[in-house]
Structure formats: structure tokens, C-alpha cells
Amino acid sequence: MFVEDIEKLEKIYDLAIEYLVTYSFQLLAAFVIFIIFLLLANKVGKILNQTLVKRHVDVTLSQFLANLLKFLVLAAGTVVALGKIGISITPFVAAIGAASLGAGLALQGMLSNYGAGLAIILTRPFTIGNTITVRDITGVVKEVKLASTVLVNEEEEDIIIPNKFLIGDVLHNSYQNKLVDSSIGISYDSDVKLTIQLISDILQEFDGVDSRRPAQIGIDSFADSAINIGVRYWATTQSYYDIKYQVNLAIFETLKHQGIKIPFPQREVRILSD
Structure with missing residues (x-):
């Protein structure tokens, strides 16, 4: 049994030596071709990325297109190198197709994310x-x-x-801002026009409120004990809550200083007796 194993190893060794002797130049040529295509792929990918960035193309899209070009160039180099040593890629293509079908069914959710990501990068x-x-x-x-x-x-x-x-x-x-939609109730005997003007002045002078989009201020509804003034304006997203709370405080203090009442809910209760 041991002698048979030795003979098998010797046959494999002889075949390997014969193959190297016969195809040594082809192997060397294939290796050189693959290295050339690898360097070329990195070079053209880098050039494409720099060109797209200079033309103010989105960074994510630039990197994706550069990586895609590198992959295509490297795939072409692999095909040429394999053909140089006499290996046909047709069986590999069939095997990859079958494997891709099975992987696609198994990884359907993940592939849908990749497909959606590609659509986002292209359509922006x-x-x-x-x-x-x-x-x-x-x-x-x-x-x-x-x-x-x-x-x-x-x-x-x-x-x-x-x-x-x-x-x-x-x-x-x-884009860079987020809508703030709030309201404040004032008593029915308060000056509504003055209230709207005061709130408008606060928003125009407040840092972080988008001055390019005029604020919308007006009567939102008529409640039981108050007139609700609706206030809508755009604030910087990164400081959304900070701006909203500071604006609310400024409105409260200004209305209080001007004598405009902010009523609390009231309920009238009548006691009927026999």
C-alpha cells in the first residue's frame, strides 16, 4: 500500500514537472499579463475617479464608476491570462451562472438592497x-x-x-432644513394682528431659521378658550430642536412682555338642584 502511494506521488510529480517544462513560458506570460492588467486597472480607475471629482460629480457615484471600471479591466486581464495557458473560461461562466442563480434566490433581500443602492447612486x-x-x-x-x-x-x-x-x-x-410646525394659543380679547407681527419679527431675526423661505403665521383654529396661532418655518436640521425650543421661549417672553395673554383651559361647571 505504501509503495503504491509512492508511485502515485511520483506520477503526479512527473506530470507537474512535464507541465512546467512544457508551459513554463506560457505561465510566465500569463502572470506578466495579469500583473499588467492589474496595474492598468488601478491606474484607469484612479484617473476616472479624479476626472469625475474635478467635474463635481457626486463622490459616491465617482467611486462606484471607478471601481466598476477597475473590475472590468481586471476581468478582461484574467480572461486573456487564462487563455494564454490554454484554459477555456466557458465552463467557468456556466458554473458562475448556476451559482449566481442559487445565490440570487438565497440572498434575494440582500441583492434587492444592492440593486436599490445602485439606483440611488445613478438617479441621485x-x-x-x-x-x-x-x-x-x-x-x-x-x-x-x-x-x-x-x-x-x-x-x-x-x-x-x-x-x-x-x-x-x-x-x-x-435638503439642509426641516420644517417646524407648532402653534400657540392666545385669549380671544388679544390683538391677533399684533401677535402675528411679533412672531414674524422674532423669526426674521433668529439665527438658524431659513430666511429664504418666508415663515407662515396665521390663525390655525378657534378653540374653546383660545385662538390658536399656527407657526410654520424652516430650521437647520442639525440644530432642529435647539432652534425650536429657543424660538418658543422667545415667543413666550415677547407675548408676555406685550401683555398678550396665553390662557389655560377653562371649564364652566353648573350645579343644578331640585
Whole structure:
């Protein structure tokens, strides 16, 4: 048994030596071709990325296109190198196709995220720095990947959203700002026009409130014991709550100083007796 194993090893050794002697130049040529294509892929990918960045193309899209070009050049080099040593890639293509079908069925959710990521990169419904809202989640776009998009909120928490939820769903893009929608109640005997003017003056002078979009201020509703004044304005997303709370405090102090009453809920109770 031991002698048979030795003979098998000797046959394998002889075949390996014969192959190296016969195809040594082809192997060397294939190796050189692969190295050349590898260097070429890195070079053209770098050039394409720099060119796109200079033309102010989105960073994520630039990197994706550069990596795609590198992969195509390297794949072409691999095909040429394999052909140099007499290896046909046809069986590999068939095997890869069968494996891709099985992997596609098994990884359907993951592939849908990659497909959605590719659609986001190509169509660019939002870019890094925009404020988006999807499924009641709001944040500033920090990074766009093929599988997911990373948002950051005012608390500096990273929110990772799978890309399949960003394509085919209702998406709000408010760019650098976010809408503040609030209201304040004043008594019925207060001056409504003066109240609206005071709030408007506060918002015009307040840092962090978008002055390019005029604030909307008016009577929102008539409650039982107060007239509700609706206030809508745009604030910087990264300081949304800080700006909202400071504006509310400024409105409260100004109305109090001007003698405009903010009533509390009242209820009249009548006691009937026999």
C-alpha cells in the first residue's frame, strides 16, 4: 500500500514537472499579463475617479464608476491570462451562472438592497448633506453605500437604513432644513394682528431659521378658550430642536412682555338642584 502511494506521488510529480517544462513560458506570460492588467486597472480607475471629482460629480457615484471600471479591466486581464495557458473560461461562466442563480434566490433581500443602492447612486434622489424622511425617520445623509444609507440625527446617532426602503417608498427630501410646525394659543380679547407681527419679527431675526423661505403665521383654529396661532418655518436640521425650543421661549417672553395673554383651559361647571 505504501509503495503504491509512492508511485502515485511520483506520477503526479512527473506530470507537474512535464507541465512546467512544457508551459513554463506560457505561465510566465500569463502572470506578466495579469500583473499588467492589474496595474492598468488601478491606474484607469484612479484617473476616472479624479476626472469625475474635478467635474463635481457626486463622490459616491465617482467611486462606484471607478471601481466598476477597475473590475472590468481586471476581468478582461484574467480572461486573456487564462487563455494564454490554454484554459477555456466557458465552463467557468456556466458554473458562475448556476451559482449566481442559487445565490440570487438565497440572498434575494440582500441583492434587492444592492440593486436599490445602485439606483440611488445613478438617479441621485438625494445626496450627502440632504435631510430626508422615510418611514417617520428623519436625518441628514452621512454616507450612501450599495447596501444601505447612513443618516445622522441631532443627537449624532447613526441611523442605518437598508436601501430597499428608500426606493419605491415615499421619500421626503428637505435638503439642509426641516420644517417646524407648532402653534400657540392666545385669549380671544388679544390683538391677533399684533401677535402675528411679533412672531414674524422674532423669526426674521433668529439665527438658524431659513430666511429664504418666508415663515407662515396665521390663525390655525378657534378653540374653546383660545385662538390658536399656527407657526410654520424652516430650521437647520442639525440644530432642529435647539432652534425650536429657543424660538418658543422667545415667543413666550415677547407675548408676555406685550401683555398678550396665553390662557389655560377653562371649564364652566353648573350645579343644578331640585
